[in-house]
Amino acid sequence: MRPIKRLIQLNDALNLSLEAVRPVSRTEKIDIIDSPGRVAAEDVVSSLSVPPFSRSAMDGYAVRAKDTFGASKLRPVRLKVIEAVYAGSVPRASVVKGRCSEIATGAMLPKGVDAVVMVENTEKEGDWIFVTEAAHPGQHVSEKGEDIAPGVKIVSKGELLNPSKAGALAAIGRARVKVYARPKVAVIPTGNEIAELGRELEPGQVYNINSYTLPGVITANGGEALVSKIVDDSLEDLEAVVREYRDCDMLVFSGGSSVGERDIMLDVLERNGRVVFHGIAVKPGKPTLFGTIGSQLVFGMPGYPTACLSNAYVLLAPVLRAMARLPKREPQTVQARMGRRVASTTGRTQFLTVRLEDGIAHPAFKESGAITSMAFADGYVVIPADVDLIEKDEPVVVHLL
Amino acid sequence: MRPIKRLIQLNDALNLSLEAVRPVSRTEKIDIIDSPGRVAAEDVVSSLSVPPFSRSAMDGYAVRAKDTFGASKLRPVRLKVIEAVYAGSVPRASVVKGRCSEIATGAMLPKGVDAVVMVENTEKEGDWIFVTEAAHPGQHVSEKGEDIAPGVKIVSKGELLNPSKAGALAAIGRARVKVYARPKVAVIPTGNEIAELGRELEPGQVYNINSYTLPGVITANGGEALVSKIVDDSLEDLEAVVREYRDCDMLVFSGGSSVGERDIMLDVLERNGRVVFHGIAVKPGKPTLFGTIGSQLVFGMPGYPTACLSNAYVLLAPVLRAMARLPKREPQTVQARMGRRVASTTGRTQFLTVRLEDGIAHPAFKESGAITSMAFADGYVVIPADVDLIEKDEPVVVHLL
Numbered sequence: 001m002r003p004i005k006r007l008i009q010l011n012d013a014l015n016l017s018l019e020a021v022r023p024v025s026r027t028e029k030i031d032i033i034d035s036p037g038r039v040a041a042e043d044v045v046s047s048l049s050v051p052p053f054s055r056s057a058m059d060g061y062a063v064r065a066k067d068t069f070g071a072s073k074l075r076p077v078r079l080k081v082i083e084a085v086y087a088g089s090v091p092r093a094s095v096v097k098g099r100c101s102e103i104a105t106g107a108m109l110p111k112g113v114d115a116v117v118m119v120e121n122t123e124k125e126g127d128w129i130f131v132t133e134a135a136h137p138g139q140h141v142s143e144k145g146e147d148i149a150p151g152v153k154i155v156s157k158g159e160l161l162n163p164s165k166a167g168a169l170a171a172i173g174r175a176r177v178k179v180y181a182r183p184k185v186a187v188i189p190t191g192n193e194i195a196e197l198g199r200e201l202e203p204g205q206v207y208n209i210n211s212y213t214l215p216g217v218i219t220a221n222g223g224e225a226l227v228s229k230i231v232d233d234s235l236e237d238l239e240a241v242v243r244e245y246r247d248c249d250m251l252v253f254s255g256g257s258s259v260g261e262r263d264i265m266l267d268v269l270e271r272n273g274r275v276v277f278h279g280i281a282v283k284p285g286k287p288t289l290f291g292t293i294g295s296q297l298v299f300g301m302p303g304y305p306t307a308c309l310s311n312a313y314v315l316l317a318p319v320l321r322a323m324a325r326l327p328k329r330e331p332q333t334v335q336a337r338m339g340r341r342v343a344s345t346t347g348r349t350q351f352l353t354v355r356l357e358d359g360i361a362h363p364a365f366k367e368s369g370a371i372t373s374m375a376f377a378d379g380y381v382v383i384p385a386d387v388d389l390i391e392k393d394e395p396v397v398v399h400l401l
Numbered sequence: 402m403r404p405i406k407r408l409i410q411l412n413d414a415l416n417l418s419l420e421a422v423r424p425v426s427r428t429e430k431i432d433i434i435d436s437p438g439r440v441a442a443e444d445v446v447s448s449l450s451v452p453p454f455s456r457s458a459m460d461g462y463a464v465r466a467k468d469t470f471g472a473s474k475l476r477p478v479r480l481k482v483i484e485a486v487y488a489g490s491v492p493r494a495s496v497v498k499g500r501c502s503e504i505a506t507g508a509m510l511p512k513g514v515d516a517v518v519m520v521e522n523t524e525k526e527g528d529w530i531f532v533t534e535a536a537h538p539g540q541h542v543s544e545k546g547e548d549i550a551p552g553v554k555i556v557s558k559g560e561l562l563n564p565s566k567a568g569a570l571a572a573i574g575r576a577r578v579k580v581y582a583r584p585k586v587a588v589i590p591t592g593n594e595i596a597e598l599g600r601e602l603e604p605g606q607v608y609n610i611n612s613y614t615l616p617g618v619i620t621a622n623g624g625e626a627l628v629s630k631i632v633d634d635s636l637e638d639l640e641a642v643v644r645e646y647r648d649c650d651m652l653v654f655s656g657g658s659s660v661g662e663r664d665i666m667l668d669v670l671e672r673n674g675r676v677v678f679h680g681i682a683v684k685p686g687k688p689t690l691f692g693t694i695g696s697q698l699v700f701g702m703p704g705y706p707t708a709c710l711s712n713a714y715v716l717l718a719p720v721l722r723a724m725a726r727l728p729k730r731e732p733q734t735v736q737a738r739m740g741r742r743v744a745s746t747t748g749r750t751q752f753l754t755v756r757l758e759d760g761i762a763h764p765a766f767k768e769s770g771a772i773t774s775m776a777f778a779d780g781y782v783v784i785p786a787d788v789d790l791i792e793k794d795e796p797v798v799v800h801l802l
Binding site: 032033035036050051052053055057086087088089090105107108142146147148154163164165166167168169170171172173174175191192193194197198201203204205206207208209210211212213214215216217219220227303304305306309312330332366367368369370371372374375376377401 | 436437453454456487488543548549563564565566567568569571572574575576592593594595598602604608610611614616617628704705710713731733767768769770771772773775778
């Protein structure tokens with residue numbers, strides 16, 4: 001048995017992992033409808049004007065503004081309606097003095113006009129309207145190119161896309177956009193005690209949990225999860241699976257990074273790459289291994305499901321986001337009061353899972369092997385390494401799961 | 402032209418829309434790996450014990466606690482190691498007085514033991530160990546069923562699933578779970594002026610934007626977006642598309658809900674269903690129509706892209722979440738100071754889009770027809786209907802996009 005001798009602080013572990021990140025450089029072209037949440041890998045510059053023509057911003061009448069000067073409810077100005085212009089159609093007539101065209105929102109302005117009077121400020125009588133409010137030039141008119149002029153950059157390389165940016169790409173007729181590929185993350189469960197779902201458990205076995213918790217975290221943080229079959233804790237099998245997933249950007253092993261005699265993961269990393277750290281001063285999640293194999297990042301997560309998932313949230317997620325070029329995610333937190341006195345004298349940063357009830361945080365943590373430590377919790381309280389005690393009713397910040 | 406006569410306040414519009422919601426009742430069975438973000442449609446009760454056997458929570462030695470009573474660094478207790486038990490294997494020997502078994506984390510406890518001593522608190526010499534710290538009964542032991550006992554409810558009907566709940570389902574061997582189906586939302590762009598991407602624009606036409614902004618909001622709020630081809634503003638074509646999407650839970654039209662002569666959407670809703678409201682006191686987004694056709698909810702969104710998308714965020718998203726049985730989403734906000742004086746004298750709630758720069762919110766709003774009002778913004782400031790002015794440097798809350 002090789003005990004983990006030197007634990008490093010969580011912040012150091014996070015910084016060392018982030019330093020090892022090489023943001024993904026592969027790109028792909030995708031339909032803009034699928035672009036929200038993806039990161040642009042190109043600058044997109046408009047080559048056309050949006051709108052492509054000057055148009056009405058209101059339903060009403062396209063007028064020469066000066067024809068309406070002085071108009072009021074008491075002294076309406078009378079104009080002759082010469083045509084109705086609908087959105088999508090092209091005005092046939094030019095508007096000259098004393099005339100106007102009925103116009104719909106979004107419709108092209110006729111020649112000769114420079115303003116639109118809202119329908120609410122008119123009264124109609126046959127082919128004539130009475131304008132009851134003066135219009136100023138440019139009123140309710142969207143000029144050609146006012147939204148997007150030719151040469152304007154719509155999207156910048158490295159920018160996170162969202163629905164409105166997809167809309168701006170659509171506005172200039174771009175149906176596809178180049179984005180960075182999602183980092184490929186292999187999820188590799190190890191351990192002879194792990195059984196796949198759908199099989200009967202043999203004595204000494206437990207079901208595979210980590211292959212079902214990790215992909216959710218990976219997907220939510222910009223990665224693509226590829227789940228391996230369960231791998232035995234042997235050097236040969238572990239090196240074979242490393243070769244199998246050599247195209248992945250990240251390998252996440254679970255199990256096999258504790259101090260048992262059969263913990264071969266450390267050997268695999270030492271033989272094939274580089275160990276960056278082994279052991280973090282956190283609870284749960286201490287026996288965590290991190291290193292690199294070529295350009296791949298490799299996490300050896302504890303096999304115990306709450307330890308594995310907790311580390312996925314606090315360590316893997318930010319590292320993956322950096323790799324995927326996604327911005328940091330602000331944690332969602334709520335204020336609460338601790339439901340009972342909690343001692344935390346391990347000298348490690350503790351992630352204490354809690355259930356929330358009427359603003360009270362009730363500890364939900366059983367042990368790192370119990371998935372219900374997390375599945376029956378609403379969030380967790382971070383207890384710093386140098387804090388030994390939280391009193392009942394003490395205010396705490398709960399990070400929501 | 403039929404002007405919108407009575408605008409209702411946004412809150413009333415939201416409440417009326419929420420009242421019309423019938424949460425989706427269709428269910429489907431999915432793989433638990435895909436369950437995060439979905440809503441359970443069944444109670445899941447465990448029929449087995451997790452762990453299925455009492456196991457070690459640490460790497461160390463399985464002992465009879467009373468054999469170690471009184472042990473200390475100065476007076477270590479000597480025990481004979483009779484076997485090594487690995488995770489996944491079954492202990493062969495029972496442990497009797499003066500003996501112990503080496504044991505790995507997660508391995509089944511041998512008969513006769515009631516505690517585990519961490520490897521760190523032992524010294525090894527040949528087949529013997531010296532225990533340097535007394536163990537109490539139950540120490541570092543996870544009892545059978547301690548995580549999940551038979552009869553415990555793992556997941557409750559109506560509960561939002563997440564990675565740890567998927568893990569709890571895996572722990573009891575459940576590979577699939579019944580969830581509520583995602584509401585199906587038809588996105589139906591209307592208007593003769595709208596051109597599909599990939600085609601040359603004809604005079605008077607603009608590209609279809611709303612079909613590329615709405616799906617992102619729909620997907621992010623638990624819906625499944627089905628995008629229709631562009632439909633002409635005719636009663637016949639609109640009624641045909643209503644029939645085509647009769648299996649959808651929600652129809653979202655864009656365009657055709659303003660006051661132009663060709664606004665037929667109101668007729669379609671009156672002929673086939675019920676109008677709930679027409680016109681909201683918001684800017685942008687005033688000409689918004691809402692009603693029902695049978696059990697379907699129908700939104701008639703303004704055709705102008707920023708008005709359409711703004712309403713999708715503030716109205717469609719919460720309504721869709723209720724339909725999908727998802728919890729309300731708390732808005733992500735930041736504090737900022739307004740970059741210049743802003744007047745808002747419309748008497749409507751205004752969503753003023755802003756760019757954020759060093760804590761200053763610079764107005765980014767051009768007009769509701771300009772998609773860059775939103776695409777070039779980081780968020781928006783809500784200006785209540787009864788506020789006419791925000792001064793430069795006034796503190797504001799920015800809702801992030």
